[in-house]
Amino acid sequence: MKDVAAAAGVGLKTVSRVVNDESGVSPAMAARVQAVIDELGFRRNDSARLLRTGTTASVGLVLEDIGDPFSSALSRAVEAVAREHGCLLFTGSSAEDADRERELALALCARRVDGLVVVPAGGDHGYLLPEAASGLAVVFLDRPGIGIEADAVLSDNTGGARAGTAHLIAHGHRRIGFVGDLPHIHTSAERLRGYREAMRAAGLPVDERWIATGPTDPATVGRAVRRLLACEPEGSGGPGPSGAEPVTALFTANNRVTLAALQALAGLPVRPAVVGFDDLELAALLSPGLTVVAQDPEALGRTAARLLFDRLGHDTSPPRRIELPTRLIVRGSGEVPPA
Amino acid sequence: MKDVAAAAGVGLKTVSRVVNDESGVSPAMAARVQAVIDELGFRRNDSARLLRTGTTASVGLVLEDIGDPFSSALSRAVEAVAREHGCLLFTGSSAEDADRERELALALCARRVDGLVVVPAGGDHGYLLPEAASGLAVVFLDRPGIGIEADAVLSDNTGGARAGTAHLIAHGHRRIGFVGDLPHIHTSAERLRGYREAMRAAGLPVDERWIATGPTDPATVGRAVRRLLACEPEGSGGPGPSGAEPVTALFTANNRVTLAALQALAGLPVRPAVVGFDDLELAALLSPGLTVVAQDPEALGRTAARLLFDRLGHDTSPPRRIELPTRLIVRGSGEVPPA
DNA sequence: CTGAAAGCGCTTACAG
DNA sequence: CTGAAAGCGCTTACAG
Numbered sequence: 008m009k010d011v012a013a014a015a016g017v018g019l020k021t022v023s024r025v026v027n028d029e030s031g032v033s034p035a036m037a038a039r040v041q042a043v044i045d046e047l048g049f050r051r052n053d054s055a056r057l058l059r060t061g062t063t064a065s066v067g068l069v070l071e072d073i074g075d076p077f078s079s080a081l082s083r084a085v086e087a088v089a090r091e092h093g094c095l096l097f098t099g100s101s102a103e104d105a106d107r108e109r110e111l112a113l114a115l116c117a118r119r120v121d122g123l124v125v126v127p128a129g130g131d132h133g134y135l136l137p138e139a140a141s142g143l144a145v146v147f148l149d150r151p152g153i154g155i156e157a158d159a160v161l162s163d164n165t166g167g168a169r170a171g172t173a174h175l176i177a178h179g180h181r182r183i184g185f186v187g188d189l190p191h192i193h194t195s196a197e198r199l200r201g202y203r204e205a206m207r208a209a210g211l212p213v214d215e216r217w218i219a220t221g222p223t224d225p226a227t228v229g230r231a232v233r234r235l236l237a238c239e240p241e242g243s244g245g246p247g248p249s250g251a252e253p254v255t256a257l258f259t260a261n262n263r264v265t266l267a268a269l270q271a272l273a274g275l276p277v278r279p280a281v282v283g284f285d286d287l288e289l290a291a292l293l294s295p296g297l298t299v300v301a302q303d304p305e306a307l308g309r310t311a312a313r314l315l316f317d318r319l320g321h322d323t324s325p326p327r328r329i330e331l332p333t334r335l336i337v338r339g340s341g342e343v344p345p346a
Numbered sequence: 347m348k349d350v351a352a353a354a355g356v357g358l359k360t361v362s363r364v365v366n367d368e369s370g371v372s373p374a375m376a377a378r379v380q381a382v383i384d385e386l387g388f389r390r391n392d393s394a395r396l397l398r399t400g401t402t403a404s405v406g407l408v409l410e411d412i413g414d415p416f417s418s419a420l421s422r423a424v425e426a427v428a429r430e431h432g433c434l435l436f437t438g439s440s441a442e443d444a445d446r447e448r449e450l451a452l453a454l455c456a457r458r459v460d461g462l463v464v465v466p467a468g469g470d471h472g473y474l475l476p477e478a479a480s481g482l483a484v485v486f487l488d489r490p491g492i493g494i495e496a497d498a499v500l501s502d503n504t505g506g507a508r509a510g511t512a513h514l515i516a517h518g519h520r521r522i523g524f525v526g527d528l529p530h531i532h533t534s535a536e537r538l539r540g541y542r543e544a545m546r547a548a549g550l551p552v553d554e555r556w557i558a559t560g561p562t563d564p565a566t567v568g569r570a571v572r573r574l575l576a577c578e579p580e581g582s583g584g585p586g587p588s589g590a591e592p593v594t595a596l597f598t599a600n601n602r603v604t605l606a607a608l609q610a611l612a613g614l615p616v617r618p619a620v621v622g623f624d625d626l627e628l629a630a631l632l633s634p635g636l637t638v639v640a641q642d643p644e645a646l647g648r649t650a651a652r653l654l655f656d657r658l659g660h661d662t663s664p665p666r667r668i669e670l671p672t673r674l675i676v677r678g679s680g681e682v683p684p685a
Numbered sequence: 686c687t688g689a690a691a692g693c694g695c696t697t698a699c700a701g
Numbered sequence: 702c703t704g705a706a707a708g709c710g711c712t713t714a715c716a717g
Contacts, residue, residue: 019688019712048479050452051710052709056711058710060712073418100425137387141387348694357703358694362696391694395696397694398696701705
């Protein structure tokens with residue numbers, strides 16, 4: 008800008024005015040400055056601009072894994088809203104690691120993003136307290152934050168799992184397996200709670216051996232599925248016959264678990280009923296079609312982003328916790344009768 | 347920082363040294379400054395830091411649509427590499443709109459990102475020339491840029507489509523439909539070329555009515571599929587019987603097209619052979635399993651990001667065009683014999 | 686309508 | 702080991 012001012016023989020402020028389309032510049036002057044700008048290929052440095060202005064016109068989004076369809080759907084929605092507000096979006100993945108989440112969130116704070124949407128990886132979010140105190144807007148998405156009073160936008164995980172489990176019960180199942188993510192993950196715990204509630208409401212006992220929570224890699228989930236269905240091969244290094252009665256239906260508590268479970272089932276002789284939490288792209292094309300409890304990631308992301316910008320617009324009402332409904336989509340796999 | 351310096355009764359530079367873990371500060375002084383930093387809750391403003399330093403330690407990624415599985419897989423790979431280099435990642439989607447791509451890319455440039463990975467939406471990329479001239483590193487991903495000499499990392503689209511089509515031919519098909527994206531999209535055109543090459547190599551004629559390119563929404567693709575298979579219902583407002591002989595196999599040229607085509611086929615009485623470009627999450631679980639020409643989005647993204655950081659590390663060799671192989675995954679749908 | 690000065694929050698280059 | 706001055710590229714507040 009200094010170069011432009013010098014080359015055009017005008018003051019710095021005049022260049023600034025032209026660059027920003029401010030009024031109060033004579034057309035002749037504006038034209039002269041613009042000509043120099045074009046000639047020199049000058050482009051304003053927005054980082055410098057924003058340093059002076061005090062805003063960064065950017066928000067950060069900390070996801071679990073941008074490569075996951077659920078995360079990327081959230082991402083799309085947040086991006087759309089950010090765009091409406093003229094904001095650029097930083098994204099990063101925590102890989103479900105609380106330290107990494109913290110590192111990432113703080114790096115974003117150090118860049119002075121105006122706001123942060125965080126899918127918490129767990130652990131305590133007290134580290135955001137000083138940031139929030141100095142004006143950062145924070146909205147938690149998919150799971151609530153811990154150790155800080157902030158907005159959260161969640162799905163009705165318990166209600167959804169309850170409905171999915173009840174659906175299996177309504178189709179005659181009494182022994183239903185629950186396959187979920189690591190138990191310390193909020194959504195995982197809430198969905199397990201919904202499963203238990205549905206079983207209790209129907210007066211059905213729950214054998215704890217029907218509940219498998221853990222990592223969601225295909226091998227682990229595959230083992231869990233085979234164990235629940237009493238299809239665990241002998242000598243496989245597993246814990247051996249569990250003694251529990253095999254289940255006739257599975258509730259798989261998120262998209263990755265469902266995917267892995269379906270893969271495992273493809274190699275087994277049994278055809279339990281299946282209801283999955285989260286919809287999958289090809290769910291309707293499987294045979295039978297996959298019955299799911301669908302979240303609305305688009306609405307989740309959009310709601311969180313809107314809330315964030317409300318806060319940036321100085322909405323100082325107390326932190327809200329918004330819970331979005333889930334939807335049971337009946338396609339066949341959840342209506343298979345008990346074997 | 348000024349406040350910290352004042353409160354600690356030291357110079358600004360000393361605070362800077364402590365914050366940056368620079369050597370040459372007496373332990374006593376360092377402790378005193380650190381105490382004040384903690385007390386005041388001071389956190390360095392990296393934007394200001396980076397303004398002075400001249401780098402921004404951030405890169406931009408312009409995608410077609412972050413919500414698409416292919417884009418999000420690219421995104422994950424780019425993010426992983428950026429993270430290794432201590433860089434934060436801006437992401438944005440062009441929605442396949444050249445103006446929007448330009449707007450987004452220039453906004454990123456105005457923030458002075460160190461580098462840009464762009465999945466081109468089309469149009470001319472001459473607008474990046476001044477940016478590149480002033481030091482911006484640019485790598486195009488998935489499709490080459492136009493009007494600028496820059497690195498590009500692509501899949502072997504032609505070869506993949508050729509292999510997929512040849513696979514159908516090898517299984518006895520002679521009339522094969524091609525359903526692809528808008529013809530002006532580079533990948534779409536290249537894949538169509540591969541299809542033509544395979545047909546020619548086998549001495550098979552191509553009826554132009556077997557080729558359907560256009561938007562990839564389910565309705566449009568569904569109509570195309572029904573027309574190719576001569577299943578277009580009468581009075582549907584379509585162009586009526588095309589007069590072309592119906593095809594016995596479909597080559598669907600990207601993930602969205604494949605998905606939409608499979609949905610359409612689910613409602614039809616015919617079972618053509620299908621080979622799709624791009625792998626899908628549940629492809630193996632369909633019956634028959636979906637035979638695909640798989641790209642390696644992880645490798646694409648990783649390669650592009652590495653190339654970008656090589657350039658940032660002052661690799662000044664001439665622009666490279668890297669083409670990654672595709673892989674035919676045989677699962678059943680491509681081996682269905684002609685009806 | 687135009688511009689010189691001060692400052693956003695930091696680092697660089699230098700002097701003590 | 703420590704710090705005062707200048708500057709990164711812009712805008713704000715003010716004066717002419």
